[in-house]
Amino acid sequence: MTEELGACPECDALYRRRRLKRGETARCPRCGARLYGRSRIGPDQMLGLVTGALLTFIIANAYPIVVMQVQGVSNSATLSGSIVTLWTEGRRLMAVLVFATTQLFPLLDLLAMTALLSVAVRMRQGGATRPVWFAPLLRFLQSMRPWGMTEVFMLGVLVALVKLSNMAHILPGVALWAFGALTILLAAILTFDLRSLWDENGS
Secondary structure, eight states: OOOEEEEOTTTOOEEEEOOOOTTOEEEOTTTOOEEEEOOSSOHHHHHHHHHHHHHHHHHHHHSOSEEEEETTEEEEEOHHHHHHHHHHTTOHHHHHHHHIIIIIHHHHHHHHHHHHHHHHHHHHTTSOOOOTTHHHHHHHHHHHGGGOOHHHHHHHHHHHHHHHTTTSEEEEOHHHHHHHHHHHHHHHHHTSOGGGGGGOSOO
16 A cells, blocks of 8 residues: 555645555545546556557548548548648648647657556566656656647537538548547547556556
8 A cells, every 4th residue: 555645736635645446536535626546447458448549540640531522523631631731821830730739749648658558567567667757758648638639620620521511522531430439539548547557566
């Protein structure tokens, strides 16, 4: 059992941190704020989920998002192609924002999660110690998470498709379905309490 002092982020009350069982959540006895928790999903299951999300991310960026047919002429658009088009048309700030929020930050999130979870799984199996980069990477991931906006992009694409449907025949591409699946997978991954990785020691 790990015991250490901590402070409630809401009312600053001191509490003694204890190791939780899977699915348990610790709350402040004074104000009821959530202090920390331990996911029902272990690092090994979460690693499988993150691996699936990485594969889905690759598919979402390799195939067309939509295929538009106007007067018998078909045009397909990929996310990478759309970003390049924005850049070449002079909308460089928009291109950078789309690239950062839909490609860079989600990819960094998934890669960082893969590295952290791999270490946690090996630690549970007794075959590894926590490397020196573990804590900095964990803090980096926590600070970066608010910038991943795949769900906002997905909503924007759906709104655009509805508006374009009056002007052209729209066929959803493979990447659109992949982005939908990726949005769900990322939502599940974000429910995982990153701080619980620090306590993994095989139980």
